[in-house]
Amino acid sequence: MKLTIKKEEILKGLQRIQGVVEKKNTMPILSNMLLIAEGSGIEIVATDLEIGLRGHYQADVAKPGAVAVSAKKMFEIVRELPEEEIQIKVEENNRVKIVSGNSQFKLVGLPKEEYPALPDVAEEGMIVIDGEIMRDMIKKTLYAVAENDARYVLNGMFVHMSQTKAGLQIRMVGTDGHRLSMVDRVIDAKHKEESVVIPKKAMMELRRLLEEDAASKAELRIGFGKNHALFKLDGLVMVSKLIDGNYPNYHQVIPAKTTKKVTVSKEEFAHAVKRVSILSKEKMNAVKLQLERNQFVLSTNNPEVGEANEELSVEYQGEPITIGFNSRYLMDVLSAMERSTIALEFSDALSPCLISEEGDELYKCVVMPMRV
DSSP: OEEEEEHHHHHHHHHHHTTTSOSSOSSGGGGEEEEEEETTEEEEEEEOSSEEEEEEEEOEEEEOEEEEEEHHHHHHHHHHOSSSEEEEEEOGGGEEEEEETTEEEEEEEEOGGGSOOOOOOOOTTOEEEEHHHHHHHHHHHGGGSOSSOSSGGGGEEEEEEEEETTEEEEEEEEEOSSEEEEEEEEESOOOOOEEEEEEHHHHHHHHHHHTSHHHHTSEEEEEEOSSEEEEEETTEEEEEEOOOSOOOOGGGTSOSOOSEEEEEEHHHHHHHHHHHGGGSOTTTOEEEEEEETTEEEEEEEETTTEEEEEEEEOOOOSOOEEEEEEHHHHHHHHHHOOSSEEEEEESSTTSOEEEEETTOTTEEEEEOOBOO
8 A cells, every 4th residue: 555645634534533443442453443545545444343434535546455553643643744745655564654754654554354344334215414403403412411321321312303294303312310401403304203322422423523614514414224323424424333222201301381480691690600609519519599589599508618699680570499400410501502591490499490592492401400
C-alpha cells in the first residue's frame, strides 16, 4: 500500500473514530483501525464490536492495500505533523511508514484479515431525515439515558416510529429512573411501525458526527435490521448493535394531569438553580423549590457549609407547594432546552415534575422529586 493524502483530510477521519475505538483493550485488535487504500481514496474503519464507523476520504493512491494500525498513535502522529501533505506506505511485516517533510515514523501494523468485519445491514426501507432535526432530538433526550444501569435496556435510547396522517412520527425517549425526556417529530416519510433501543454510545457518536458543520446540513439515512441500526451520512456509514429487551412503560411516569403550573424565564431559573446549588451537599445536590403567590423561592441548606436562597418573581395564584430536586437533574433539562420560557407543572411534593418549553408541545421532560 502506498498513498499521499492531505493532513486535514486524514485528520478529520482519525478524529471521528477516536470515540468508537475500544479503550479498555479487552481485545488488542480493537485499539486499532483498518486503513484501506483503493481507487480515489482511503477508507478508515473502526469498531468496538458494538459500534462500527466507516468513512471515505480523498487521497492519491499509488498502490492499493490495507492494514490495521493503532488508531490512537496514528491520530497523535498526524495531528503533530508539520507539513500539509503526508505519505503513507506499508512495508514488510505490515510496518506502516508515515512521512511528512523531515518527519518520519514507523508503526507496527497487523494484517487486515485480523480486523473484525462490520456487520452487513440491509438498506431496504431506510428513511431520510434532516441532520439538524436528528441532532436536536438527540440533544433533547440523550442526557436522560442511563449509564451502566443493571436494567440494561435503560442504557439505550428508545426510538419508536409510527405512521400518522401528517407523516412519519419519530419518538425518542431516554430515562434512568430519576428523570425522563421524550421528544416527537414528524417527517415526510413512510415506514412500518417499529420500536428499537439504540445504545447510548452509538447516539453520542452520531450526535458528534451531526455536530460537524457540513454533516448537520446533510440528510441522514436510517435503517434497522434484526439486530442492528444503520446510519448513512455524507460519505460515512455507522452500524450499531441494538439492545435487546422490553423498554419500560414510560407513559406511566409522565403526569397526565397536574394541579399547579408556573411559567418562568429559562435563563433566570437556570442561573438561580446554579447559584443556589453551590452550597448544596455534594452527593445529594439537593435544592428546595417553594412556590407561593407570585413568588418562586429556591433554597439550599447545608449545615457544614452554609445556606442560600434566591427569589424569582412569577405569575402564580395557586396553592403553595414545597418540593425538592437534584439540582444536576434540573440543570441537565434546562441545558437541553432552547426556548426562552419554560413551564413547570406539579401536583404535590412527592409527584414527578413535568417541565416543557412554551410553544413546543412535542417535547416533555420529567424529573422525580427528592426529600429535602
